[in-house]
Amino acid sequence: MGVGKTTVGRLLAKKLYRDFIDIDAEIERTQGMSIPTLFEQYGEPYFRQLEKDHVLRESAGKMKVISLGGGAFTQEDIRSYCLKHCLVIFLDIRFDSWQDRIHMLAGNRPILKGKSTEELQELYTARQEAYALNHSQMHTDSLTAEEVALYLKESLITAYELEK
Secondary structure, three states: OOOHHHHHHHHHHHHOOEEEEHHHHHHHHHHHHOHHHHHHHHHHHHHHHHHHHHHHHHOOOOOOEEEOEEEEEEEEHHHHHHHHHOOOOEOOHHHHHHHHHHHHHHHHHHHHOOOOOOHHHHHHHHHHHHHOOEEEEOOOOOOOOHEEEEEEEHHHHHHHHHOO
């Protein structure tokens, strides 16, 4: 959450000539309301089911770059499916860097509302355990979104060439 998945994903998809799907944006579009409104009106379990449905449907297709919401990968069904059928890239950020961004995130992230620094640290740490299960990890603290996208593009091209 807040690492720049959407920005990097959009840039990477453009560089690779692929479609880009932001799962949170798709949920908002299909439901006709914002994520905070969904949480408020229907609760987190309802949202997580929508999230799971969208991720499994979108990731079943090929040749896409998909950005998952910060909590999506903590769901076992999503994580297992993606690890088996997709290339999972974890954009990592240190807690102190992430904490510096929280003021930009809190309004649109219901899971952050009213959390103390200690509770934020717990959320960050708990999610790191799920995120540690991936195919590739990139630390993004000191990089721009453009630098991350370019590095990922070059890495993917190199890996593809090596497999030939």
